Amino acid sequence: MIHFDPTSLARYGRLMLVARNLVEGFLTGVHKSPYKGYSVEFAEHRQYYPGDEIRHIDWRALGKTDRYYIKEYEEETNLRAHLIVDASGSMAYTGKHGSKFQYAQYVAASLAYLMLHQRDAVGLVTHDTKLREKITPKASTKHLVRVLHTLERTEPGGETSLATVWHDLAGQLKRRAMLIILSDCFDAMTPLLRALYHFRHKNHEVVLFHVLAPEEIEFPFRKWTQFRNLEISGNRLLVDPQRLRKEYLRNFQSFCTELRDNARKMQVDYHLLRTDEPVDRALGLYLSRRVHG
Amino acid sequence: MTPLRSVAKRAMTMAVGLNLLMLLGLAGLAIPPIVHLLNRRRYDVVHWGAMQFLQISEITRRKLLIEELLLMALRMLLIAVLVLGLASPWAIFSFFDKLGTQESRDVVIIIDGSASMSRRDQGSSPHELACAWAKDFIAKLRPGDSVAIVQSQQQVVPVFPVADEAATAVAIPALTHKLQNAAAALDDMPPPRGSCDLPLAVEAAHQILSTSRRPQQDIIILTDGQRQGLADDATKSRWRRLEQKLDADERTKLFLVNVMGEDSTAPANWSVQAVRAGKALASQRVFLESQLRIQGGRYEPPYRLQLEVDQVPVATLPAPSAADFRSGQIPLQINHMLTPGSHLLSLVVDPDPPVDERAEGYVVKDQVPADNRQDLAVMVRLLPVLLADGGTEKPVHHGADLLKTALTATTGEQDLTLVRPRLVTIGDFVPDMLKKATGPEPNTIPRVLILCNVTELDRSQEAAVTEFIENGGHVLVTLGNRLLGTRNYYNQRLYRDGEGWLPARVEEVQGDEFAAVSTDSAAKDPAVFPARANYTHPALGMLRPDSPADLDRSRFPRWWKLGDPAAGSGAIVIARFDNGHPFLVERNYGKGGVILSAVPLDESWRTNLHSGVTGVLMFLHELLYYLEGARSSEFNVVPGRPLIYQPFDDEKPGSMSMQPPHGPKREISADKWPLVRFSAPRRTARRAAHHRLGRWRWS
Numbered sequence: 002m003i004h005f006d007p008t009s010l011a012r013y014g015r016l017m018l019v020a021r022n023l024v025e026g027f028l029t030g031v032h033k034s035p036y037k038g039y040s041v042e043f044a045e046h047r048q049y050y051p052g053d054e055i056r057h058i059d060w061r062a063l064g065k066t067d068r069y070y071i072k073e074y075e076e077e078t079n080l081r082a083h084l085i086v087d088a089s090g091s092m093a094y095t096g097k098h099g100s101k102f103q104y105a106q107y108v109a110a111s112l113a114y115l116m117l118h119q120r121d122a123v124g125l126v127t128h129d130t131k132l133r134e135k136i137t138p139k140a141s142t143k144h145l146v147r148v149l150h151t152l153e154r155t156e157p158g159g160e161t162s163l164a165t166v167w168h169d170l171a172g173q174l175k176r177r178a179m180l181i182i183l184s185d186c187f188d189a190m191t192p193l194l195r196a197l198y199h200f201r202h203k204n205h206e207v208v209l210f211h212v213l214a215p216e217e218i219e220f221p222f223r224k225w226t227q228f229r230n231l232e233i234s235g236n237r238l239l240v241d242p243q244r245l246r247k248e249y250l251r252n253f254q255s256f257c258t259e260l261r262d263n264a265r266k267m268q269v270d271y272h273l274l275r276t277d278e279p280v281d282r283a284l285g286l287y288l289s290r291r292v293h294g
Numbered sequence: 295m296t297p298l299r300s301v302a303k304r305a306m307t308m309a310v311g312l313n314l315l316m317l318l319g320l321a322g323l324a325i326p327p328i329v330h331l332l333n334r335r336r337y338d339v340v341h342w343g344a345m346q347f348l349q350i351s352e353i354t355r356r357k358l359l360i361e362e363l364l365l366m367a368l369r370m371l372l373i374a375v376l377v378l379g380l381a382s383p384w385a386i387f388s389f390f391d392k393l394g395t396q397e398s399r400d401v402v403i404i405i406d407g408s409a410s411m412s413r414r415d416q417g418s419s420p421h422e423l424a425c426a427w428a429k430d431f432i433a434k435l436r437p438g439d440s441v442a443i444v445q446s447q448q449q450v451v452p453v454f455p456v457a458d459e460a461a462t463a464v465a466i467p468a469l470t471h472k473l474q475n476a477a478a479a480l481d482d483m484p485p486p487r488g489s490c491d492l493p494l495a496v497e498a499a500h501q502i503l504s505t506s507r508r509p510q511q512d513i514i515i516l517t518d519g520q521r522q523g524l525a526d527d528a529t530k531s532r533w534r535r536l537e538q539k540l541d542a543d544e545r546t547k548l549f550l551v552n553v554m555g556e557d558s559t560a561p562a563n564w565s566v567q568a569v570r571a572g573k574a575l576a577s578q579r580v581f582l583e584s585q586l587r588i589q590g591g592r593y594e595p596p597y598r599l600q601l602e603v604d605q606v607p608v609a610t611l612p613a614p615s616a617a618d619f620r621s622g623q624i625p626l627q628i629n630h631m632l633t634p635g636s637h638l639l640s641l642v643v644d645p646d647p648p649v650d651e652r653a654e655g656y657v658v659k660d661q662v663p664a665d666n667r668q669d670l671a672v673m674v675r676l677l678p679v680l681l682a683d684g685g686t687e688k689p690v691h692h693g694a695d696l697l698k699t700a701l702t703a704t705t706g707e708q709d710l711t712l713v714r715p716r717l718v719t720i721g722d723f724v725p726d727m728l729k730k731a732t733g734p735e736p737n738t739i740p741r742v743l744i745l746c747n748v749t750e751l752d753r754s755q756e757a758a759v760t761e762f763i764e765n766g767g768h769v770l771v772t773l774g775n776r777l778l779g780t781r782n783y784y785n786q787r788l789y790r791d792g793e794g795w796l797p798a799r800v801e802e803v804q805g806d807e808f809a810a811v812s813t814d815s816a817a818k819d820p821a822v823f824p825a826r827a828n829y830t831h832p833a834l835g836m837l838r839p840d841s842p843a844d845l846d847r848s849r850f851p852r853w854w855k856l857g858d859p860a861a862g863s864g865a866i867v868i869a870r871f872d873n874g875h876p877f878l879v880e881r882n883y884g885k886g887g888v889i890l891s892a893v894p895l896d897e898s899w900r901t902n903l904h905s906g907v908t909g910v911l912m913f914l915h916e917l918l919y920y921l922e923g924a925r926s927s928e929f930n931v932v933p934g935r936p937l938i939y940q941p942f943d944d945e946k947p948g949s950m951s952m953q954p955p956h957g958p959k960r961e962i963s964a965d966k967w968p969l970v971r972f973s974a975p976r977r978t979a980r981r982a983a984h985h986r987l988g989r990w991r992w993s
Contacts, residue, residue: 091343101343187343217344225337230345238348239337244361248354252347 046070080121081138081176084109085167086152087184087212089129090232093157094185096214098277102157105183105212108274108283112181113148115284117141124178125151128166129159138178160232164192171199179206181287183274186211186260194263207269210283211260214276217253220246319377326369330362398438399510400469402499403428405483406517406524407447408490409665413518413561420518423553425480427516432476440469441476442502445483446495446515446523448568454479469506488568488665490523493532496548500539503546511546519552522589562590562658564645565665567623571639571672578674578710579631584641586614586624591659593619597647601628602640632674634712639670677922678714678731678738682723684748684776690717694746696896696904700914713918714738720748725758728767741767742921747774747894750783763795764884768921773800773854774894792860797881797890798867799857804875807851807900821851822871831868833920834878836909843909846872852899854892889921 049058049069062070086109092102109125116123117140124138125148134151136144163184174180180200186193186209200207216222222242230236242249257273264271272286342348350358405411405428411421418426432441443454444467452467454476492515499513523529540546567585586596595613602608614624626641645660646652660666679701683694698715716732731738743762745751748771751759763769777784781800788796809820826839826846836843856876859865865881868889879890895914897904904910 091345094341094343185343187346222338222340225333227337227339228342228345228348229339231341231343232345236345238345239334240348241333241358241362244358245348245350248350249347252349253344256347 046072080116081124081178082112082116082121083124083126083138083174083178083180084112084148085126085128085170085180085182085184086155087129087161087163087182087186088127088133088155088157088159089161089163089187090158090230091161091185091187092212093231094214094217096216096276098215100157101185101212101214101276102155104274104276104280105210106152106155107280108210108212109152109181109183110149111280111284112287113145113152115287117145123148126170127151127155128170129157130162130166132166132169135173157231161188163188164196167193167196168199171196171203171205174203174205177204177206179208181208181210183210183212185213185217190256190259193260194267197264197269198267201267201269208287209264209269209271210286211257211271211273212276213257213273218275220249220253222246319380320374322373322377323370325373326366330366398436398440398508399512400440400503400506400508401431401435401442401512401514402469402502403431403441403443404492404495404499404513404515405443405445405453406490406492406515406520407445407451407484407486407488408520408523409486409488409565410520410522410561410563410662411486411518412664413563413662419486420553421486424516424518424551425483427551427553428480429477431514432473435473438471440471440506440508441473442467442469442499443476443479444495444498444502446490446492447484448488448491450491450495450498451484453483456482467502469502486664488668489565490517492517492524493529493536496536496540500543500546509545512549513546514549514551516551516553518554522587561661563662563665564588564596564643564660565662566626566641566643566668569639569641569668569670571670578633578712579629580639580672580674582626582628582630582639582641582670584626584628584668586626586643588619588622588624593624594659596643596645596659598642598644599626600642600644601630602638602642603630603632604638605640631710632672634674634676636671636673639672640667641670642667674712676714676735676738677712677742677918678733678740679716679742679744679918679922680723680727680732680740681715681717681744681746682720682748683717683746684720684774686719686721688719690719692898693896694744697744697746697914700904700911701918703911716740720745720751720755723755725754728758728762742770742918743767744770744772746772746896747776747898749776750780750787756787760795763886763888766885768886769795769888770891770917770921771796771888772891772893772895774896774898775852777854778803792863792865795881795883795888797863797865797879797888798859798876801855801857803852804855805850805852809851819849821849822853822873822875822877823850824848824877825870825872825874827870829869831920833916834869836913836916837869843912844907845909845913847902848907848910849902850893850899851901852893856890856892887921889917 046059046062047070049071053071057071059070059072062068086102086105088102092100092105094101095103098104113123113125120140122138122140123144125134125136127133133155136148136151163186167182197207197209220242224242225239226242227237227239230238261271261273270286272283274283405424406420411424412419428443435441441454442452445451445453455467455470455472456475456479496513496515503511503513517524540548565587567587569582569584571580571582586599593616595616599611599613600607600609601611609628609630611626611628614626618624628641630639643666645666646656646658681694681698683690685693687693689695694717698717701713701715702711714733714735716727718727728740728743732740740762743759745759759769773784777800781802784796784800788794789799805821811819811821824837824846826837826841828839829835829837835841836845850871853871853875856879858876859867859879859881863881865879867876867878868880869876869878871877871892875892877892879892881888893899893901893903895903
């Protein structure tokens with residue numbers, strides 16, 4: 002329905018198309034999904050066609066009817082995934098390769114598409130200083146539209162208080178799930194690590210995609226620049242970036258290193274995503290996690 | 295070295311000087327703070343998320359602030375050093391004198407370039423000694439000292455720094471502290487020749503030093519001490535005038551070095567002075583004037599006095615009479631027939647016979663043979679002119695025919711006039727005549743048009759004349775009785791409030807040719823006469839106060855009153871009547887020019903111009919040759935000498951052109967007078983030839 006309605010395409014189609022193109026392109030590359038399902042429930046029989054797997058032939062039906070039937074199952078998954086997308090003001094930073102939030106949108110949409118394609122249940126949480134949207138995970142195909150719609154109408158803004166929101170979220174998530182966090186993690190380190198630990202304490206499997214723009218990593222500015230805080234209106238800093246660069250890079254790299262090391266210590270799957278890298282890299286990281294994790 | 299003038303004593307034990315422009319340069323110190331402030335006002339804006347990493351520590355903040363201030367101070371210091379360097383500040387402190395330090399100095403060396411510097415009767419020539427002295431002096435200069443070298447001949451010849459031969463206009467040399475090529479420049483200096491003008495060279499040196507701000511400025515003259523050009527009566531009076539000028543400048547010292555030392559007796563010397571030709575080469579017979587100067591001896595007829603044309607001897611001239619020998623000089627006057635074209639005339643004197651013809655005990659009359667020859671390049675060329683008479687009578691009578699007769703007159707039967715006139719009535723004047731030859735000879739397309747008392751031009755004639763002027767043609771317009779009914783035509787079609795090619799408005803006719811002349815000699819004659827004045831216009835030498843010509847006796851009972859030239863049109867009054875009203879007005883138009891005469895210049899209106907004034911022929915020739923573009927031979931120079939163009943009255947600097955005898959015409963841009971230019975760079979061309987310096991537009 003979405004694909005043929007221009008209005009709907011305009012409203013919902015962008016992420017859908019992006020996600021579908023990304024995922025199908027990616028799957029074409031890997032040929033098969035590594036996911037086989039954990040429990041299955043019989044749904045119906047259908048006629049056997051050459052090429053169907055022999056192991057799915059219902060031998061009892063063959064004995065009774067002397068015909069080949071294939072048993073079809075409704076796959077039931079125990080994977081519940083929450084896509085936690087940081088929509089704070091700092092994610093609105095737009096460098097040469099687009100904004101961080103847009104990049105996170107693409108990654109989240111692609112992952113949702115991929116997971117639903119594989120019949121995993123996907124939910125979505127967007128937040129800044131507080132939770133904005135929370136969609137409970139479901140495996141329905143229709144559910145994808147809702148997730149994408151929510152993602153698309155989310156605009157980044159507001160201050161960041163990751164630790165507080167994540168603590169709240171950890172309290173709300175009752176069932177064990179996979180938490181895929183897309184955030185720049187710009188917050189105080191100690192509360193941030195405690196919040197991550199809280200997730201782990203609740204036995205959630207945590208994948209942390211640390212979304213950063215190359216400008217934030219390399220700080221390439223040369224001319225005098227006024228940096229305007231995306232999260233706090235009126236907070237401005239006029240500096241000569243060349244003379245501040247060394248100090249900035251030291252602070253920034255120290256933060257990233259500490260975050261990565263501590264995440265690994267608490268078995269949080271940490272990945273740095275640069276907005277100048279292809280989005281499907283995140284898909285590969287996720288699937289690798291699913292296979293080996 | 296002998297100081298020629300005392301140096302004013304400085305009462306102060308400390309003096310400081312600097313270029314006042316330095317004060318302007320110091321304003322540059324404000325640049326770094328301004329740049330800093332501008333940077334703080336002109337910046338990029340980045341909406342940034344990672345603000346927490348920009349929060350630097352207080353120690354770092356202070357460190358950056360200190361670095362910033364130090365950087366700004368360093369930049370200001372660099373600017374200050376640069377400004378001080380450019381301003382060339384100097385200071386004199388008695389304290390430094392005690393320490394034995396020396397200030398940098400600027401020196402202009404003048405080398406006497408007169409022929410006597412080439413004498414070899416005592417071993418090395420004074421010229422060689424002067425060069426050696428200059429080289430030795432330059433070798434002993436300290437780093438930072440600046441030097442310029444000039445040679446004093448009849449003009450000032452720049453020697454070092456070497457002029458850029460590709461430059462379009464070269465003025466006097468500038469001081470330089472790059473002295474590595476000075477010796478080569480001295481070796482390449484033109485050999486001594488002719489006379490010298492040391493006061494002129496000192497003035498040039500003073501002008502060179504005027505660009506310097508250093509406290510020690512020296513002018514050093516290297517000479518053999520010969521009286522001519524240094525201490526003869528004429529030069530002495532010029533030294534006195536120059537002394538006042540130099541005395542006003544306390545920084546400049548003038549030294550004279552006699553390279554011959556104590557032994558500086560004047561050698562016996564015969565020399566030929568500069569050759570001059572009559573200004574208007576109206577015929578193929580060229581009149582030359584010069585002087586034979588004899589120094590250190592009495593006059594005896596020379597062995598040979600010879601005239602060469604294009605370096606081929608053509609005539610042995612009779613020895614001048616001893617009766618004409620006065621004040622060490624004998625005047626020489628020669629005339630010779632030349633074919634049209636460019637010629638190099640040379641006057642050569644050999645006072646002594648060749649060595650193998652000399653008798654035993656022969657006393658040599660001339661020890662400096664280098665100045666026994668003078669060259670003069672002249673251009674003898676045909677002058678095609680079209681005369682259009684305003685009448686209808688054929689043949690023309692009492693009108694432009696008089697001008698034609700005057701212009702073709704020569705001094706003898708053998709003389710061949712160079713003027714190629716064609717006389718037509720205005721009714722027969724068709725535009726094509728300005729594009730066709732006036733006679734059977736080549737190169738006789740009219741270059742001058744004379745409109746003699748013409749009523750008016752029809753449209754095609756008017757357009758043709760305008761095009762003729764715009765393309766470089768010259769026109770002489772004479773006003774007479776035929777304009778009485780068509781004055782408005784001249785003003786509305788040809789003058790056009792200064793936009794047309796006619797130089798001035800034709801206002802009203804004045805005077806009465808039939809008015810009775812009072813017999814009382816005390817009574818004022820109502821007619822007007824050309825006024826004498828200090829004209830520098832080349833065609834008006836006959837109206838200068840010292841001219842013997844009688845042109846000022848030309849009586850014009852009736853004349854046209856001309857308006858003052860329009861401002862900005864470039865027209866100027868080049869001659870006036872004795873009542874102050876314009877007689878001749880000139881303007882340039884396009885590439886050509888026009889002279890407007892307030893009288894008809896024929897014999898109408900009962901003027902005595904053609905009946906009582908002997909100078910009329912020469913005056914008309916002067917006007918014609920000026921219009922045609924011929925200039926006098928006063929610009930004759932030898933290769934390597936600069937060509938100096940002196941402007942006319944009120945002439946403004948502008949585009950000039952140089953036409954060598956062979957090759958294309960080159961344009962020269964002149965932004966100030968006098969225009970100084972090397973007509974033939976001595977490295978590339980040493981052959982004398984006739985160059986034609988022209989003007990495109992100087993309005």
